[in-house]
Amino acid sequence: xxxxxxxxxxxxxxxxxxxxxxxxxxxxxxxxxxxxxxxxxxxxxxxxxxxxxxxxxxxxxxxxxxxxxxxxxxxxxxxxxxxxxxxxxxxxxxxxxxxxxxxxxxxxxxxxxxxxxxxxxxxxxxxxxxxxxxxxxxxxxxxxxxxxxxxxxxxxxxxxxxxxxxxxxxxxxxxxxxxxxxxxxxxxxxxxxxxxxxxxxxxxxxxxxxxxxxxxxxxxxxxxxxxxxxxxxxxxxxxxxxxxxxxxxxxxxxxxxxxxxxxxxxxxxxxxxxxxxxxxxxxxxxxxxxxxxxx
Numbered sequence: 001x002x003x004x005x006x007x008x009x010x011x012x013x014x015x016x017x018x019x020x021x022x023x024x025x026x027x028x029x030x031x032x033x034x035x036x037x038x039x040x041x042x043x044x045x046x047x048x049x050x051x052x053x054x055x056x057x058x059x060x061x062x063x064x065x066x067x068x069x070x071x072x073x074x075x076x077x078x079x080x081x082x083x084x085x086x087x088x089x090x091x092x093x094x095x096x097x098x099x100x101x102x103x104x105x106x107x108x109x110x111x112x113x114x115x116x117x118x119x120x121x122x123x124x125x126x127x128x129x130x131x132x133x134x135x136x137x138x139x140x141x142x143x144x145x146x147x148x149x150x151x152x153x154x155x156x157x158x159x160x161x162x163x164x165x166x167x168x169x170x171x172x173x174x175x176x177x178x179x180x181x182x183x184x185x186x187x188x189x190x191x192x193x194x195x196x197x198x199x200x201x202x203x204x205x206x207x208x209x210x211x212x213x214x215x216x217x218x219x220x221x222x223x224x225x226x227x228x229x230x231x232x233x234x235x236x237x238x239x240x241x242x243x244x245x246x247x248x249x250x251x252x253x254x255x256x257x258x259x260x261x262x263x264x265x266x267x268x269x270x271x272x273x274x275x276x277x278x279x280x281x282x283x284x285x286x287x288x289x290x291x292x293x294x295x
Contacts, residue, residue, distance in 0.1 A: 008032050008290045009152065009195060010222040010238035011231050012067070016041035017054040027057065031231045032222065032294070033065035035094050038081055039072070047077050051084035059089045064294075067128065069094035073103045082107070086114035092126030097159060099135040101146035108148040123149050128195070132156030133163040137178045144189035154224060155182050157197035168200075170207055172214065183219040193221035202227045212237040239291055240284045248281035 015026035017036040026034045036054040038047055058066040070081035070093055085093060093111065098104055104127075111125050127150050131140050137160070144153060157175050161168040168174070179196070186194045196215040199208040212223050212234045223234050240248070251268050255278045258266045265274040 006290065007192075008222070008238070008287065008294065009192075010291075011225050011234045012154075012195060012222065013225045013228065013231055014041065014069070014198070017050040017057075017068070018042050018046050020053075020057075023054075023057050025228065027060065027062040027064075027066070029063065029228055029231050030235060031064050031225065032235075033067055033091070034062065035067045035069050035224075037069045038077070038085075039069050039096055047071065048080065051081060055085055055087045055090060058091075065091040067092045067094050067126070069096060072097040073107060078107075079110070082110055082114065086111055086118065086120070086125055088118075088120060090125060092128060094128045094130060094154070096130045096156065097132055097136065098129035098143055099133055100139055101142040104129055104143055104146050104148050104150065108146075108150075111149075125149075126151065128152060128154050130154045130156040131178070131182055132159035134160070136160075137181050140181050140185040141188065144185040144191055150191065152192040152194055152221070153182055153186050154195035155179060155197045156224075158200065160197075170201065170204075172211060179215060179218055179220070187219070193219050196220045196223040198224045198226045199230065200226065202229070205229065205233055209233050209237060240288050244284055245288050248284040251278060251281040252285065 009032050011031040012033040012035055013026050013029060013031035014035045014037055015023045017023065017038050023036060036057060038050055038054065042050050054068050066089070068085045068090060070085060071077035073095070095107055108127060111127065112122065115122055115125060127148065129143060129150060131137055131143065131153055132155070136143070140153070155178060157168060160178055161174065166174045182194050186192065199211050201207055208230050215223065216237055222238050225231055225234055251273055254266060254268050255273060265272065267273065
C-alpha cells in the first residue's frame with residue numbers, strides 16, 4: 001500500500017515486530033497506521049532478526065499505513081535498522097528519543113541516501129520523531145524547524161516521566177507543559193498537529209477517551225495506541241461528529257454568501273462567525289473528507 005502520508009492520523013497502533021500473530025491482527029484493524037516495533041517491545045537478542053520480519057509483514061494488504069519504530073539514534077541498532085527498513089512497502093519510520101535537530105538531520109540524510117541507493121522515491125519514507133526526554137522537550141522548537149522531511153511530531157510520556165523523575169498519573173496534569181511545548185513548536189514550524197502519547201492503562205477505556213479528548217482540545221490530531229481495544233474509541237474522539245460537520249458546512253456556506261455582500265462577520269445559529277471561525281469550520285470539513293476517503 002503506497003501513501004502520501006496525508007492522513008488522517010487519529011490512531012497509530014503499536015505491535016511488537018517479533019510477534020507474527022499480533023502483527024497480522026494489528027494490520028487488519030481500523031487504526032490509521034500500524035507501527036511495527038523494533039525498540040522497546042523486542043528483546044535485544046531478537047532485534048537484528050526482527051528487521052526483515054517487519055519489512056516482510058508490511059508487504060501484505062492492510063487497511064492503514066505501515067510504519068516501523070527503529071531503535072534510538074544513540075543505540076548500536078539504529079543504523080542497522082535503517083539499512084533494512086528503508087524499503088518498498090514501508091510508509092515510514094518512527095524515530096524514538098529524538099533530543100536534537102542534529103540527530104534528526106542525520107537520520108534524514110541517511111534515509112535519503114538509502115532511498116537513492118534502493119531506487120525508492122526521494123522523500124517517500126516518512127519520519128515521525130518521538131519527543132520523550134527533558135532534553136527533547138527543551139529542544140523541540142529546533143527539532144521541529146530542522147528543515148527535514150518530517151511532517152509531524154509525537155510525544156512519548158513513558159520515557160519522558162522516567163527521565164524527569166515524574167509520577168505518570170491518570171489525570172496526566174504533569175504532562176501539560178511538554179504537550180503544550182510540542183503543540184506550539186509544531187505550529188510555529190508549520191508542521192501538522194502532533195500525535196499524543198499512549199495510554200498505558202489498557203483496561204481503562206474511559207480514561208483513554210478522556211486523555212484523547214484532553215489532547216484533542218490542546219491541538220493534537222491523534223494518539224499512539226498500545227492495544228487493539230483503544231483504536232475505535234480514540235478514532236471516535238478525533239473524528240468530527242455529524243453535528244460538527246453539519247455546523248461547519250452551514251458556517252462555510254453562510255459566510256461565502258455574506259462575503260459576497262461585503263460582510264466579514266455574521267451570526268450562525270447564535271454563534272458569532274468571522275474569519276478564524278470559518279477557517280476552523282473548513283478544517284473540520286477537510287478532516288472529514290480525509291476520513292471518508294479512507295473508509
